[in-house]
Amino acid sequence: MFYTYQGDILFWNGDNTSLLCDKIEKDLRLQYSYSGPYFLYNENILKARLQMFVDNFPGSQLYYSVKSLSNIHILKLIEGYKSFGLDVVSGGEIQRGLASGFKGSRMVYAGVGKTEEEIKLGLRENLKSFHVESVSEIRQIERIAKREGLRAPITLRLNPDIPVDTHKYIKTGVEGAKFGLNAGELVESVSIIKESENISLVGLQVHLGSQLLDKEVYFKGLDFLTNVAHNLESSLSTKIEYLSLGGGFGIDYNSTFTGDINVEFPLSDFAAGLAGKKNQRWRIDFEPGRFISAHSGLLVAHVLYIKPRNDFTIAITDAGMSELIRPALYGATHKILSIVKSSDEMVDYDVVGPICESGDFFARKMNLNKLREGDKIAIAHAGAYGSVMSSNYNSRPYVPEFLVTGESIRLIRRPQMPENIYSLELLA
Numbered sequence: 001m002f003y004t005y006q007g008d009i010l011f012w013n014g015d016n017t018s019l020l021c022d023k024i025e026k027d028l029r030l031q032y033s034y035s036g037p038y039f040l041y042n043e044n045i046l047k048a049r050l051q052m053f054v055d056n057f058p059g060s061q062l063y064y065s066v067k068s069l070s071n072i073h074i075l076k077l078i079e080g081y082k083s084f085g086l087d088v089v090s091g092g093e094i095q096r097g098l099a100s101g102f103k104g105s106r107m108v109y110a111g112v113g114k115t116e117e118e119i120k121l122g123l124r125e126n127l128k129s130f131h132v133e134s135v136s137e138i139r140q141i142e143r144i145a146k147r148e149g150l151r152a153p154i155t156l157r158l159n160p161d162i163p164v165d166t167h168k169y170i171k172t173g174v175e176g177a178k179f180g181l182n183a184g185e186l187v188e189s190v191s192i193i194k195e196s197e198n199i200s201l202v203g204l205q206v207h208l209g210s211q212l213l214d215k216e217v218y219f220k221g222l223d224f225l226t227n228v229a230h231n232l233e234s235s236l237s238t239k240i241e242y243l244s245l246g247g248g249f250g251i252d253y254n255s256t257f258t259g260d261i262n263v264e265f266p267l268s269d270f271a272a273g274l275a276g277k278k279n280q281r282w283r284i285d286f287e288p289g290r291f292i293s294a295h296s297g298l299l300v301a302h303v304l305y306i307k308p309r310n311d312f313t314i315a316i317t318d319a320g321m322s323e324l325i326r327p328a329l330y331g332a333t334h335k336i337l338s339i340v341k342s343s344d345e346m347v348d349y350d351v352v353g354p355i356c357e358s359g360d361f362f363a364r365k366m367n368l369n370k371l372r373e374g375d376k377i378a379i380a381h382a383g384a385y386g387s388v389m390s391s392n393y394n395s396r397p398y399v400p401e402f403l404v405t406g407e408s409i410r411l412i413r414r415p416q417m418p419e420n421i422y423s424l425e426l427l428a
Contacts, residue, residue: 002045002295003256003380008341010378012298013042015404017339021300021376024402024409034415036399037301037319039387041074041412043405046296046383053288054083056271063087063108065247065289066096068384069297073403073412075100085128087247087287091118094125104128108155108244108287110207112137119144129155129202131244133180135188138199145198155203155244156181156189160224180206186228194236201238203285204229207246210290213263215270218245222274222284229282242283249291253381256335265291290384297383299324300339303375304354312348315371320353321360322396324379324386328359336362339376341369351377355394387413392421 002013010017020040028034053062064078065087075096078084085106086097097107104125112133114122119141122130132138132154145152159180181189193201206221225243233240249265274284301319308314326332336351347370351363362379371377390398397416402409 002042003337004258005341010337010339010341012040012378013045015042015406017378018376020404020409021339027411028400028415032400032415032417034400035302036397036415037299037317037323038399038415039297039299039323039382039401041069041071041297041383041401041403043077043296043403046074046077046292049292049296050078050081050084052267053286053292054081056267057083057274057284057286059283061085061242061283061285063285063287064292065287066093067388068289069293069386070096070388071401071412072096072100073410074293075102087289091115091121094118094121094127098125110157110287114140116140116144120148123148123150123152127153129153131155131157131205132189133157135181135185135192138189138192142192142196142199146196151198151200153200153202154193155205155242156186156201157205157207158186158225158228160206160208160221190232190235201232201236201240203240203242203244204232205244205246207287208248210248211250212248213250213265215266215273218270219273221245222277226280226282240282242285244285244287247286247288247291249288251291251294251381251384253294253333254335256337256380267291294381294384297381297386299379299382299386301377301379303371303373303377306371306373309350312350312365313371314350314352316352316354317362317377318354319362319379319399320355320396321357322353322355322391322393323399324362324382325389325391326385327362328357329389334362334382335380336366336368337378337380338369338371339378342372342375343370345370347371355396395421397421 004011062083063085067089079101086102088094088097088107088109089111104127107127108129108131109122109127110131130141130152141152157180159182193199204225206225208217208221229240252262252264255262299319301317303315304318305316321328346367348365349368353360387401397418400415401413403412
């Protein structure tokens with residue numbers, strides 16, 4: 001994968017993390033009197049993952065899922081890839097996209113709860129499409145577009161009820177999920193589209209879930225969309241521009257070193273199978289996120305205290321669920337690596353944060369090189385759903401972020417100052 005040890009020092013994609021961290025921490029102390037955790041993103045890894053999609057899907061339009069990692073500097077980097085637009089899920093993400101240089105015509109807008117103001121913003125910025133998820137939403141978009149004298153492009157997100165093997169919280173294409181239109185809602189949606197002069201149907205989409213490893217479920221999704229597309233083009237006398245299979249491509253959170261078993265989604269095999277399908281009348285689009293961003297980021301934390309227990313040891317760090325909530329929320333695995341190994345002895349650790357919650361942990365009984373107080377650790381694969389899901393719980397500040405390219409280090413988010421946390425509450 002992307003990590004190796006040279007002697008006792010951790011290298012990440014060929015970069016000496018000890019040197020990187022020493023320089024970063026010196027600058028943080030001098031400029032901001034800051035000594036806590038921080039995120040590192042690797043530009044070369046990010047570019048390599050973007051290029052995988054460009055190379056494997058040359059005929060597709062790709063929309064990066066902003067919710068996986070939304071730092072504006074990252075989005076500016078992605079904007080340079082003309083095959084890529086943005087998959088946004090809120091008005092705030094639309095604004096982020098605009099601030100990073102994307103035109104609205106390179107954004108598709110997903111999400112089940114778009115507000116009137118967000119819909120107006122999307123129409124005003126000429127978004128590529130609204131990915132609609134309920135009959136009520138279609139009616140709302142139609143009303144607003146009519147009032148504004150505009151025509152709204154929409155894509156119907158369908159719920160095909162295809163079971164997938166993933167965490168129950170991220171199964172999004174099964175009956176009972178809050179996402180997508182079922183068969184009955186599809187019929188009603190088509191009726192509205194037929195009668196409206198302010199809505200244009202441009203696409204169909206399914207998003208089956210996240211962290212998926214089986215390529216066959218995507219082919220099932222495509223067969224489902226293809227059948228619906230044939231029927232809709234006939235009944236509506238219209239041409240559908242694209243079918244979207246969403247994202248959700250899984251990565252291997254357990255593998256860290258070259259030679260580890262790699263069980264991430266077989267992207268190239270899937271692309272080859274897709275290219276082999278004959279008589280495909282529609283462009284096939286995607287909205288990847290985690291597959292691009294997860295490997296490109298890590299969270300650096302510091303060991304504060306060591307607490308021995310009978311058959312394991314607790315390592316308390318200065319990072320917690322306020323920085324990376326996935327282990328607490330999903331029981332997710334993130335491998336933990338010493339920046340500099342202080343010992344070859346291996347010990348079972350509960351690695352926990354400082355937050356006043358029993359659920360504030362990164363690992364349970366993970367076998368790690370022996371840790372000492374003051375050691376730096378890297379929490380791997382934290383690029384996706386790390387910083388974007390962080391919070392000010394316990395009045396903890398948002399942590400700084402850095403973009404690394406070889407020996408070049410750029411600060412791309414300053415540490416939040418304590419007074420910034422409560423500044424909006426000072427109303428006088």
